[in-house]
Amino acid sequence: xxxxxxxxxxxxxxLAIFGILLFKFWAIAISIxxxxxxxxxxxxxxxxxxxxxxxxxxxxxxxxLLFSITLIGLTLFVAIPFFEQTESLIAEFPKxxxxxxxxxxxxxATFPALEKYQDNIKTKALASVxxxxxxxxxxxxxxxxxxxxAFILLASRQTLRQKxxxxxxxxxxxxxxxxxxxxxxxxxNFAVAKMVETLIVTILYAFGFWAIGLPMSLLFGVxxxxxxxxxxxxxxxAAVPVAIAAYLYGGYTLLIASLIVMAIGQLIDNTIxxxxxxxxxxxxxxxTVVIITLIAAEVAGVAGMVIAIPVYSIAKLLTVxxxxxxxxxxxxxxxxxxxxxxxxNNAGRYKHKVKPHVFGTH
Amino acid sequence: MQAIYDFIFEKPDIxxxxxxxxxxxxxxxxxxxxxxxxxxxxxxRQFRKGERVFFEGDPGAALFVILKGxxxxxxxxxxxxxxxxxxxxxMFFGELALAYNTPRTASAQVTQDALLVGLFKHDFEKIIxxxxxxxxxxxxxxxxxxxxxxxxxxxxx
Numbered sequence: 001x002x003x004x005x006x007x008x009x010x011x012x013x014x015l016a017i018f019g020i021l022l023f024k025f026w027a028i029a030i031s032i033x034x035x036x037x038x039x040x041x042x043x044x045x046x047x048x049x050x051x052x053x054x055x056x057x058x059x060x061x062x063x064x065l066l067f068s069i070t071l072i073g074l075t076l077f078v079a080i081p082f083f084e085q086t087e088s089l090i091a092e093f094p095k096x097x098x099x100x101x102x103x104x105x106x107x108x109a110t111f112p113a114l115e116k117y118q119d120n121i122k123t124k125a126l127a128s129v130x131x132x133x134x135x136x137x138x139x140x141x142x143x144x145x146x147x148x149x150a151f152i153l154l155a156s157r158q159t160l161r162q163k164x165x166x167x168x169x170x171x172x173x174x175x176x177x178x179x180x181x182x183x184x185x186x187x188x189n190f191a192v193a194k195m196v197e198t199l200i201v202t203i204l205y206a207f208g209f210w211a212i213g214l215p216m217s218l219l220f221g222v223x224x225x226x227x228x229x230x231x232x233x234x235x236x237x238a239a240v241p242v243a244i245a246a247y248l249y250g251g252y253t254l255l256i257a258s259l260i261v262m263a264i265g266q267l268i269d270n271t272i273x274x275x276x277x278x279x280x281x282x283x284x285x286x287x288t289v290v291i292i293t294l295i296a297a298e299v300a301g302v303a304g305m306v307i308a309i310p311v312y313s314i315a316k317l318l319t320v321x322x323x324x325x326x327x328x329x330x331x332x333x334x335x336x337x338x339x340x341x342x343x344x345n346n347a348g349r350y351k352h353k354v355k356p357h358v359f360g361t362h
Numbered sequence: 363m364q365a366i367y368d369f370i371f372e373k374p375d376i377x378x379x380x381x382x383x384x385x386x387x388x389x390x391x392x393x394x395x396x397x398x399x400x401x402x403x404x405x406x407r408q409f410r411k412g413e414r415v416f417f418e419g420d421p422g423a424a425l426f427v428i429l430k431g432x433x434x435x436x437x438x439x440x441x442x443x444x445x446x447x448x449x450x451x452x453m454f455f456g457e458l459a460l461a462y463n464t465p466r467t468a469s470a471q472v473t474q475d476a477l478l479v480g481l482f483k484h485d486f487e488k489i490i491x492x493x494x495x496x497x498x499x500x501x502x503x504x505x506x507x508x509x510x511x512x513x514x515x516x517x518x519x
Contacts, residue, residue, distance in 0.1 A: 050399075051492050165405055170413050174480070177405065178423040181484050324421065332417050335438060335469070342443050 028145075033307075035149025037191045042154060081218050089216055089245075099248050175328065179321035186283075186313045193277040194229060201225045201269050208261030209242070215249055224262065228269065231293045231305050235266055284309060376401060382429050383479070386452045388503055389427070396496050403485035407478050415456075415470035415478065422459030422466045424480040425504075428452065431476025437468040448473065457504050460486050 042063065049059040168176045206221025214220065220242050227238040239262055246258035275286070284292075289309060296308030380397050383389045383404075389397065405424075409415060415426060418437055426433075428451050435446040435455055446468060449455055455470055460483055490497030 047492070055398075165407070170407065170409050170415070173407060174416055174423050174482075175421065177480075177482060178421075178484070181482070185484075328417070328420060331419050332414075335417050335419075338438050339443070342438060342441060345441070 031145035032149060033191075034146035036153070037195070038146050038150035039153040040188055040191070042150060089219065096245070096248050100244060103247070171332070172325065172328070175321070175325060179317060182317050183314050186317065187310050190310045190313065197269065197273045197277055198225050198229055200273060201228045201265055204265045204268060205261065208265065209258060212254065212257040212261060213250065214242075214246055214254060214258055216245070220245065224265070229306055230302055231308075233297075233302075233305070235262065238262075284313060288312070379404075379406065379429075379479070383427070386427050386429070386454065388425075388454045388500075388507070391503065392496075392499065396493075396499070399489070399493055399496055400481075403481065403489055405480045405482065407480055409472040409476045409478060411472055411475050413472050415472065416466050418466050418469045420466045422456060422462075422464065423484075424482045425454060425457045425460050425486075426470070426478045426480050427454040429477040429479055431472060431478075432474035433476060433478075434471050434473045435468050436471065457508065459483060460504065461508075 045063060045066075046059055049055065049062060054062060164180075165173065165177060202221050202225025204221075205224040206218050209217035209220050220238075224235070224238040224242065227234040230237070239259070242258050242262065243255055247255040250257075292312045293305050293308045296304035296311070298304075380394075380401055383397055383401065384392070389400065392400065406429075409431070415433060416422070428449055430451060433449045433455065435449065437444045437446065447455075456466070458464065458467065460481070486497075486500070489500065
């Protein structure tokens with residue numbers, strides 16, 4: 001019992017340290033989470049093949065083939081246009097910045113009251129553009145680490161489950177495995193839901209921007225889709241560079257059109273995707289989602305907002321699990337005391353006995 | 363070549379486990395493919411003599427099959443203790459956990475150092491969902507054995 005309590009105390013301490021480190025270095029946290037997510041995806045794909053009778057070497061070969069085709073497809077149709085559009089944006093940036101400055105001066109000439117806010121608007125707009133691009137860059141830059149983590153996990157796929165359960169004391173093995181299964185299930189479901197949501201929002205934005213004639217539609221689609229992972233403030237950060245680019249490339253008409261595209265995207269995301277996906281996959285009330293996200297934003301900023309819901313779900317499951325565990329400990333102690341007293345009084349005598357073959361070899 | 367294949371795809375321990383599973387009461391009628399699928403959903407566990415697998419009243423989450431050792435199933439009611447069975451290699455217990463969400467009806471204690479393999483409810487549900495044929499076969503086996511146990515208990519009353 002003492003050993004288990006010490007294990008729990010050490011685990012909580014390590015988890016707390018780990019949590020603090022995660023909040024401090026959230027880019028690393030996203031890489032680790034992404035690595036696990038990638039592993040789950042590959043694991044699920046391999047499972048899918050195995051269910052259809054393709055297992056072992058052929059399954060891995062087909063997976064590598066599919067991975068290569070996807071990678072080539074993404075490179076040709078997404079990465080190359082994405083980097084071309086980014087390069088083109090960087091090349092045009094001085095000109096665009098100059099145009100923006102000019103437009104702002106014209107605006108303050110028309111509305112003199114705005115003059116005192118001119119510097120503030122300039123600084124905030126440029127800061128938003130930089131923040132949006134840097135956040136997107138960080139997310140994409142973590143891809144290599146994610147792949148590495150996923151491959152390390154895949155290498156021990158067959159024994160991962162066994163290795164994980166080895167440290168749990170026998171007496172609490174059954175209850176611990178059940179709780180951990182629930183936690184993994186919840187996190188996995190949340191990750192899948194978020195991924196599907198991000199993909200759909202990215203496609204919606206990219207297609208919408210392309211339809212209204214906004215240049216670099218794919219770049220802005222990806223930026224908008226990825227930043228949408230950050231609840232509430234993500235779409236706002238993403239809207240600033242899109243709005244500036246739309247205004248500079250096509251004036252008020254394109255600005256309004258791009259804002260309409262983003263508004264439609266957000267409407268679909270908030271009313272259909274989030275309601276359907278998150279509630280389908282994660283058992284958290286929508287109001288709780290809002291409150292938890294706001295609290296997490298105060299405590300841990302952007303990283304907190306991204307991981308607030310899975311962390312809340314895990315905490316909820318752990319609390320219920322810990323309560324059940326404490327109840328079990330109490331009950332076990334009573335049962336052991338009763339058995340000890342029975343053994344003292346009735347050594348070797350059984351009140352009732354069922355023939356062993358009943359449990360046996362039929 | 364076989365060693366490399368084993369290292370990546372099938373550890374020798376797992377091959378041994380599959381052979382042992384084929385000798386158990388519950389899994390002896392399964393074919394090689396079914397045993398392979400099942401192995402991925404099982405958890406191996408070693409217990410020392412005197413250790414409890416579970417106590418009566420615990421939430422049941424898994425069925426256990428004995429690959430080595432002995433397990434005693436008993437229930438304590440006030441000052442009376444009923445020993446239902448002393449189970450040996452190849453036998454299984456805790457199957458009600460797969461069928462019902464009720465607490466454990468009896469305690470299981472290891473009486474000889476044991477190697478048990480656990481099939482958890484969530485894994486069993488996964489088997490039923492993804493491999494309905496195997497799930498159906500396992501359900502039929504468990505159902506038959508439960509029926510036999512029930513008739514044996516009735517006979518003894």
